[in-house]
Amino acid sequence: MDYLDKLEAHSIYIFREAYREFKHLAMLWSIGKDSTVLLHLARKAFFGHVPFPLIHIDTSFKIPEMIEYRNKLAKELKLNLIVGQNREALRTKQTFPDGNVDRITCCKLLKTEALKNTLSGQFTRYKYDHELGVLVEDPNKEAYTGVIVGVRADEEGSRSKERYFSPRDKNSDWDIGDQPPELWNQFKTEFAPKTHVRIHPLLDWTELNIWEYIDRENIPVVSLYFDNGTGKRYRSLGCWPCTFPIESTAKNVKEIIEELKSGKLKNIAERSGRAQDIDGGGTLEELRREGYM
Amino acid sequence: MKERMNIVVVGHVDHGKSTLIGRLLADTDSLPKGKLEQVKRTCELNAKPFEYAFLLDALVDEQTQGITIDTARIFFKTKKREYIIIDAPGHIEFLKNMISGAARAEAAILLIDANEGIAENSKRHAYMLSLLGIKQIVVAINKMDLVNYDENKFYQIKNEYLEFLKTIGINPIEFVPVSAFNGLNLIEHAPEMSWYKGKTILELIDSFEKEKEDEEKNFRMFVQGVYKFTEGGDDRRIIAGTVNSGTINVGDEVIFLPSGKKSTVKTIEIFGKESPLFAVAEQAIGLTLTTQIYVKAGDLMCRTDQQLPYTTNRFRANIFWMGKNNLNIRKKYKLKIGTNKVGLNIETIESVLDASTLERITNREEVHRHEVAQIIFKTDKNISFDLFNNIKTTGRFVIVDEYDIAGGGIIVEALEEKETITAPDYSEFEKELYNLVKKYFPHWEIKPIY
Numbered sequence: 001m002d003y004l005d006k007l008e009a010h011s012i013y014i015f016r017e018a019y020r021e022f023k024h025l026a027m028l029w030s031i032g033k034d035s036t037v038l039l040h041l042a043r044k045a046f047f048g049h050v051p052f053p054l055i056h057i058d059t060s061f062k063i064p065e066m067i068e069y070r071n072k073l074a075k076e077l078k079l080n081l082i083v084g085q086n087r088e089a090l091r092t093k094q095t096f097p098d099g100n101v102d103r104i105t106c107c108k109l110l111k112t113e114a115l116k117n118t119l120s121g122q123f124t125r126y127k128y129d130h131e132l133g134v135l136v137e138d139p140n141k142e143a144y145t146g147v148i149v150g151v152r153a154d155e156e157g158s159r160s161k162e163r164y165f166s167p168r169d170k171n172s173d174w175d176i177g178d179q180p181p182e183l184w185n186q187f188k189t190e191f192a193p194k195t196h197v198r199i200h201p202l203l204d205w206t207e208l209n210i211w212e213y214i215d216r217e218n219i220p221v222v223s224l225y226f227d228n229g230t231g232k233r234y235r236s237l238g239c240w241p242c243t244f245p246i247e248s249t250a251k252n253v254k255e256i257i258e259e260l261k262s263g264k265l266k267n268i269a270e271r272s273g274r275a276q277d278i279d280g281g282g283t284l285e286e287l288r289r290e291g292y293m
Numbered sequence: 294m295k296e297r298m299n300i301v302v303v304g305h306v307d308h309g310k311s312t313l314i315g316r317l318l319a320d321t322d323s324l325p326k327g328k329l330e331q332v333k334r335t336c337e338l339n340a341k342p343f344e345y346a347f348l349l350d351a352l353v354d355e356q357t358q359g360i361t362i363d364t365a366r367i368f369f370k371t372k373k374r375e376y377i378i379i380d381a382p383g384h385i386e387f388l389k390n391m392i393s394g395a396a397r398a399e400a401a402i403l404l405i406d407a408n409e410g411i412a413e414n415s416k417r418h419a420y421m422l423s424l425l426g427i428k429q430i431v432v433a434i435n436k437m438d439l440v441n442y443d444e445n446k447f448y449q450i451k452n453e454y455l456e457f458l459k460t461i462g463i464n465p466i467e468f469v470p471v472s473a474f475n476g477l478n479l480i481e482h483a484p485e486m487s488w489y490k491g492k493t494i495l496e497l498i499d500s501f502e503k504e505k506e507d508e509e510k511n512f513r514m515f516v517q518g519v520y521k522f523t524e525g526g527d528d529r530r531i532i533a534g535t536v537n538s539g540t541i542n543v544g545d546e547v548i549f550l551p552s553g554k555k556s557t558v559k560t561i562e563i564f565g566k567e568s569p570l571f572a573v574a575e576q577a578i579g580l581t582l583t584t585q586i587y588v589k590a591g592d593l594m595c596r597t598d599q600q601l602p603y604t605t606n607r608f609r610a611n612i613f614w615m616g617k618n619n620l621n622i623r624k625k626y627k628l629k630i631g632t633n634k635v636g637l638n639i640e641t642i643e644s645v646l647d648a649s650t651l652e653r654i655t656n657r658e659e660v661h662r663h664e665v666a667q668i669i670f671k672t673d674k675n676i677s678f679d680l681f682n683n684i685k686t687t688g689r690f691v692i693v694d695e696y697d698i699a700g701g702g703i704i705v706e707a708l709e710e711k712e713t714i715t716a717p718d719y720s721e722f723e724k725e726l727y728n729l730v731k732k733y734f735p736h737w738e739i740k741p742i743y
């Protein structure tokens with residue numbers, strides 16, 4: 001087994017542990033490259049099936065291609081897609097693009113709050129109806145107790161300190177100074193009422209590993225990652241008002257791998273196109289302590 | 294073939310672990326451009342001296358206190374392979390984090406401050422490495438600049454520490470004198486210590502050997518789940534798991550323990566692969582059987598043509614305790630071994646050890662946080678396992694106290710079964726069938742099953 005085989009096998013192990021131990025399990029799905037790999041791994045773990053819902057937190061400011069791609073994939077793979085949104089904040093225009101709050105507050109409202117309340121069932125969940133081809137209200141209001149998230153340790157400092165199974169308290173807060181032990185292939189699978197556990201199958205993967213795996217497995221990804229002739233491409237996908245493409249002429253997966261290996265992107269952090277990271281003093285720790293992924 | 298290796302850096306608080314890794318990253322050009330300058334600028338702005346450790350100690354609390362709180366994963370590449378370097382905290386308060394990090398490692402670098410000498414956690418961490426079964430260890434004597442690069446000082450610490458390591462069964466690959474902050478003997482040989490003729494840290498890292506996968510050992514696989522996803526007309530009943538050790542082939546007769554049920558492997562299932570004929574250690578696979586027997590998560594699957602594991606409800610183990618509450622002889626815990634979970638009782642606490650002084654205490658009813666102990670355990674039901682020395686992954690376990698993993702251990706001896714309270718596990722279907730047979734065919738005189 002080479003190192004990609006081992007990374008894959010370990011991620012599959014984590015998926016299967018999560019599936020056995022958490023009755024109310026869901027997976028966050030952001031359409032990006034990591035989420036796409038996550039979905040592929042889930043299908044490998046469960047022999048072509050995805051036996052839990054995928055939750056997409058829709059800020060309403062996602063790049064339109066992302067939503068198109070999301071719906072197409074949900075249809076093709078018959079995914080159980082759940083969409084969550086902070087409709088109140090959108091209605092009252094408490095957003096950065098509307099000019100009423102700063103970037104960090106916008107992130108907190110449209111992502112962290114939306115995520116927390118969608119997981120707990122406080123906010124209405126919308127479910128993709130495969131017959132009608134539209135989102136309909138989901139009658140299920142039960143809280144999810146296990147949430148699979150595709151964060152990687154190489155993305156930024158606080159993620160480099162994560163556990164594979166990482167508990168969140170009643171308010172979705174992360175007690176980063178006192179994380180429970182995690183030994184060998186034994187994870188935190190017991191939890192107190194009203195708390196939940198974040199599960200991170202991609203923690204040991206690097207950005208390069210992700211692209212190498214996409215290449216090896218021939219996984220389709222949204223075309224925003226490639227230069228389509230403008231000399232720019234996205235390296236990380238988010239909301240359009242706060243995500244900017246990087247200068248790059250990589251037109252396909254192989255060229256992205258070359259670019260990453262060549263060190264051309266060394267002077268740019270992966271999330272440098274994500275403005276909220278910079279506003280937060282260069283650290284996501286604060287956002288993540290409060291429940292952000 | 295490309296490979297990846299996990300290495301942990303351990304040692305007493307402030308002995309320079311994070312600095313060593315930070316400097317290694319800086320000197321091998323492994324940092325994103327501008328990162329070093331950015332950290333230097335931030336230090337200047339806050340009127341703090343620059344620390345390489347800030348490259349790793351990313352948490353706000355870590356930076357303000359100048360201490361590592363939780364283990365970090367650092368990605369690092371040499372010409373030879375990819376690494377995850379695990380930066381462990383040295384403060385005793387965070388021993389659970391150090392152990393969480395070390396448990397993921399295949400090799401270790403143990404740091405000792407030349408000026409301060411061997412400290413409490415220099416010993417405790419070494420003991421933990423030996424308990425975790427990490428055999429490849431390099432000792433770096435750091436801050437040689439503070440002792441004028443004195444060769445005698447180096448040998449004095451080396452000899453004293455070797456003495457200790459011998460008593461706990463560790464045989465280090467090398468002792469290296471370094472100055473992490475000044476980058477001496479990390480990548481190139483330092484003229485300041487020309488008396489040192491061995492390898493540098495980077496050379497030593499590349500000389501660690503990948504552990505052999507357990508393909509030659511007896512086949513073991515803890516069942517993770519039995520899946521039947523009917524969607525799309527899928528009618529396979531798949532036993533899923535990751536192979537712990539050995540090799541399994543289509544056609545092998547297998548036994549599920551502790552229940553003892555047998556069947557034969559019909560197919561091996563790997564999504565995206567056309568009917569594989571065999572699978573080896575570490576692969577995540579699925580299996581279908583030729584007969585429909587009741588198997589469940591937690592069962593240990595073995596081959597009938599190979600030596601079987603132990604099946605009993607008593608065993609002797611060496612454990613380390615990380616719980617907030619003491620481990621108490623009268624309290625009930627949960628044991629997790631592989632994917633199996635079972636109620637756990639303590640029969641005898643044979644001895645308790647302070648892992649830094651090696652002082653052995655008997656007659657204790659409790660094991661305190663950070664202590665190591667030898668204990669005879671008794672489980673509520675029979676479990677199947679190997680000795681840690683034979684097969685690591687089926688010979689180690691964790692102890693769960695309420696909601697958290699509070700201890701970890703390795704099994705050193707299987708003991709005779711006592712008052713088995715176990716009824717074998719029967720499926721609902723088997724129970725119903727039994728009841729029907731008993732009711733309608735009493736003349737069959739069927740043996741009671743529960």
Ligand SMILES: Nc1nc2c(ncn2[C@@H]2O[C@H](COP(=O)(O)OP(=O)(O)OP(=O)(O)O)[C@@H](O)[C@H]2O)c(=O)[nH]1
Nearest residue numbers: 306307308309310311312360361383436472473474
């Ligand atoms: N003089 C000198 N100081 C050093 C050297 N290496 C590290 N230090 C200093 O020792 C202090 C502690 O270094 P760290 O790297 O934070 O120590 P650590 O082992 O990671 O500490 P914890 O993670 O908190 O256990 C810092 O102030 C470093 O600058 C060295 O080679 N020489």
Ligand SMILES: [Mg+2]
Nearest residue numbers: 310311360361
């Ligand atoms: Mg440190």
